[in-house]
Amino acid sequence: MKNEQMTFDELNLSDEELFSRVDHNDLESEKITAPRYSYWRSVFRVFFRKRSNVVILTLFTLLLLFIYVYPALVPYDQFANLMDSSAKHLTPSAAIEKYGFSLEWIFGSGKSGESTFGAVWNGARISISMAFICALINMTVGILVGAVWGFSKKVDIVMTEVYNIIGNVPYILFISVLVLIFSAGFWTMVFALTVTGWLSIAYFIRTQVIIIRDREYNLASRCLGTPILRIATKNILPFMTSIVVTLVATEIPSYISYEVFLSYIGMGMSEMSLGKMIYEAENAMLTPGWQFEFWTPVAVASIITVVLYVVGQNLGDASDPRTHM
Numbered sequence: 336m337k338n339e340q341m342t343f344d345e346l347n348l349s350d351e352e353l354f355s356r357v358d359h360n361d362l363e364s365e366k367i368t369a370p371r372y373s374y375w376r377s378v379f380r381v382f383f384r385k386r387s388n389v390v391i392l393t394l395f396t397l398l399l400l401f402i403y404v405y406p407a408l409v410p411y412d413q414f415a416n417l418m419d420s421s422a423k424h425l426t427p428s429a430a431i432e433k434y435g436f437s438l439e440w441i442f443g444s445g446k447s448g449e450s451t452f453g454a455v456w457n458g459a460r461i462s463i464s465m466a467f468i469c470a471l472i473n474m475t476v477g478i479l480v481g482a483v484w485g486f487s488k489k490v491d492i493v494m495t496e497v498y499n500i501i502g503n504v505p506y507i508l509f510i511s512v513l514v515l516i517f518s519a520g521f522w523t524m525v526f527a528l529t530v531t532g533w534l535s536i537a538y539f540i541r542t543q544v545i546i547i548r549d550r551e552y553n554l555a556s557r558c559l560g561t562p563i564l565r566i567a568t569k570n571i572l573p574f575m576t577s578i579v580v581t582l583v584a585t586e587i588p589s590y591i592s593y594e595v596f597l598s599y600i601g602m603g604m605s606e607m608s609l610g611k612m613i614y615e616a617e618n619a620m621l622t623p624g625w626q627f628e629f630w631t632p633v634a635v636a637s638i639i640t641v642v643l644y645v646v647g648q649n650l651g652d653a654s655d656p657r658t659h660m
Contacts, residue, residue, distance in 0.1 A: 374656070377656075377659040378650075378653045378654050378659075379653070380659075381652075381653040381658050381659060382649060382650055382653035385649070388646075388649050391642060391645050391646055391649070392646060394642055395642050395643070395646050398459075398638070398639060398642060401456050401459075402456055402459045402460045402463055403460060405453075405456050406453070406456055406457050406460055409439065409453060411449075411450070411453040411454065411456075411457045412449070413447055413449045413454065413607065414447055414449070415448070415449065416444070416447070416448030416449065417447050417448060419448055421433070422444055422448030423444060423445070423446055423447065423448045424443075424444065424445070424446060424619070424622075424624070424625050424628070425440075425443045425444040426443050426624055426627060427440070427441055427442060427443045427627060429443070430443045430444050430450075438452060439452055439453055440452065442455065442627055442631045443627045443628070445616070445628050446615075446619070446628070451627065451628060451631050452631075454607065454612060454632075455609070455612070455631055455632050455635050456635075457607065458607050458608045458609040458611065458612045458632060459609055459635055459636075459639060461521065461604070461606050461607070461608040461609075462591050462594055462595070462608045462609045462610065462636070462639075463591070463639065465521060465524055465525060465528075465590065465594060465604075465608070466587045466588075466590040466591045466594070467587065468525055469525055469528045469529050469532065469586075469590045470583060470586050470587045470590065472525075472529045472532075472533070473528075473529050473532040473533040473536055473586065474533075474536060474579070474582070474583060474586065476529075476533040476536075476537070477532075477533035477534070477535075477536025477537040477539075477540060478536065478537075478540055478572065478579060479568075480494070480533065480537040480540075481536065481537035481538065481539065481540025481541045481543075481544065482540060482541075482544055482567035482568065482571060482572055483563060483564060483567055484537055484538075484540075484541040484544075485540065485541035485542070485543070485544025485545045485548060485567075485571075486544055486548050486563050486566060486567050486571070487563050491541070494537070494541070497534070498534060498537075498538050501531055501534055502534060502535065502538070506531070506532075506535075507593070507596070507597075509527075509531060510527045510528060510593065510597065511597065511602055513526065513527040513530065514527055514597065514602050514603075515602065518605075519602070519603065519604055519605045520604055520605050520606070521604055521606055523604075524594060524597075524603070524604050528590055528593060536582065536586070539582065540575070540578075543575055543578055544567070544571055544575075547571060547574060548571065552570060553566060553570055553571070556570060576654045577651050577652070577654035577655040577656075578651075580647060580650050580651040580654045581647065581648060581651030581652075581654075583647055584643070584644055584646070584647020584648045584650070584651055585644065585647070587643050587647070588639075588640035588641075588643050588644045591609070591636065591639065591640050591643075592640060594608060594609070594610045595608075595609055595610035595613060595636055596610070597610065598610025598611045598613065598614050599613055599614050599617075600614075601614060609632050609635065609636045610636075612632040613629065613632050613633055613636070616628040616629040616632065617629065
């Protein structure tokens with residue numbers, strides 16, 4: 336105490352200067368000091384923590400550049416060399432020897448003398464655009480319907496019967512019939528993949544909603560008279576972000592697979608998509624020196640679907656709040 340008193344005296348300050356009165360504030364006393372939390376910032380922090388995710392995302396970005404930017408910068412003309420018989424079915428080495436080294440000819444040429452490299456990315460643009468549009472429609476409708484379906488028992492009775500009837504029809508058979516009824520084309524394929532494609536997504540979301548619909552805060556909202564749609568969109572769907580992202584990761588590659596399969600069996604789009612390229616290059620697979628025409632679109636389609644799936648799955652894992660600790 337003596338040392339403390341001597342210290343205060345040495346400061347040569349008055350009591351008013353040494354001590355100041357602090358008023359008690361009930362509101363301030365209830366505040367808790369904690370670090371700021373941003374959900375999406377934490378998602379990307381967890382996602383980019385893995386170096387493999389950076390590599391796969393870089394590959395995904397390069398694919399998008401070649402799919403959407405390259406065809407815009409280098410216009411593709413399938414029949415530009417149609418009258419030149421020496422330009423048809425060239426191997427990569429023969430095409431480079433004829434035209435000089437460039438990206439356009441590193442995969443050789445096709446049956447019409449067209450650049451296989453340009454044809455692949457033009458076809459990928461059509462296939463990817465179709466998959467993105469289908470995913471947007473099916474996910475939007477499926478999530479909204481599934482949220483209400485899982486929360487409302489009246490809707491559940493009706494939609495369960497609808498699902499039991501339509502859901503038991505093989506999806507690929509249903510798509511094939513619609514493609515045969517309507518003229519084959521881009522929007523016909525979109526319609527065929529979305530007219531019932533949202534139903535399985537809605538059923539999956541409905542199952543997830545049932546798990547969390549009877550929690551205390553949802554029961555309290557219902558007691559207060561909150562509309563079911565608002566409870567579903569505000570109280571339930573935000574807790575299912577990781578599930579939705581994971582679902583998107585499986586849906587987009589599946590649409591590309593459906594398109595490639597239907598085109599391969601001759602029931603796909605009239606546009607030169609990846610599936611149509613594989614279908615038309617089927618005979619080239621058996622001809623010595625022409626295999627590049629078949630395996631190039633097969634390899635690109637496989638790489639695109641795998642990259643989309645891996646990026647979506649890893650982003651879905653990072654979207655789980657339990658990984659943010």
